[in-house]
Amino acid sequence: MKRSQQIILVILLLTLSSLSGCAARRPPAEPQPRLQLNWERETPQSLLASLQTKTEALNAFTAYFQISMDPPPKGMPSSFSGVLYLHKEATRTSLRIKAFHMFGTTLFDMVAQDGTTRLYIPSQRTLYVGRMDQNAQDGNQGPQAVFSAMLIDFSRLNARPHSTLTIGRHHVKLPLEGGEIWLDKETGHIVSLSRGDKTISYGNYQELQAGKPAMPTEINLTTATGKARCLLKEVTLQDKMAPSNFDISHYQVKETKPLSAATKR
Secondary structure, rough: OOOOHHHHHHHHHHHHHHHHOOOOOOOOOOOOOOOOOOOOHHOHHHHHHHHHHHHHHHOOOEEEEEEOOOOOOOOOOOEEEEEEEEEEEOOEEEEEEEEEEOOOOOEEEEEEEEEEEEEEEOOOOOOEEEEEOOOHHHHHOOOOHHHHHOOOOHHHEOOOOOOOOEOOEEEEEEEEOOOOEEEEOOOOEEEEEEEOOOEEEEEEOOOOOOOOOOOOEEEEEEEOOOOHHHHHHEEEEEOOOOOHHHHOOOOOOOOOEEEEHHOOO
């Protein structure tokens, strides 16, 4: 895989993972009363449904992010920044992620909408286009796999058969088929999600306005090959986003290739 493409996939992975349980932020709201959680009444299935309800509370937001990687890909800086846009509607979800080099030039610009991903790399003047499910057999190699794994739809996750919640002194474990979720016992916030060889931990939750879940502004990813960290800031809730926020047609594209070509060695 080319170095620039390795960077893209790491940034996508960390940025998208932050969307699994976050909501957008308005100006500071009044402190919310502490939730009264009755874990003894919860089942793995009911808890997954509750987590899904929280994700559906997110409608539209913009945010800046910073990614740091250890070890960094050879020949590349260890950190990058960018901006993301997300708009969820009844029938579609639109996502745009624009990442920058250290001195502000665009590293890549990507839009995912209606199941189709458009990934533009300015240094190549190349636009990669394809459906996220085209290369599902490629495992973790394609951006489409990152979307399916990190834009978490809790309604598609299955609790481990015949399992129950493990309620500890400070944390609650939700067993999944092929993984597990750990939650803070007092707040109900997700602490970590493990699936396969990936563990994503969430921290520094920000309290939001009434009716919205708290947002994790620090996300850490650990895999068999390294670690990465994502910090979110200046998250802004939008009532609705204009279509122009997801339009990348202004680029002077020299060549168009299938999305699968973006991850070939």
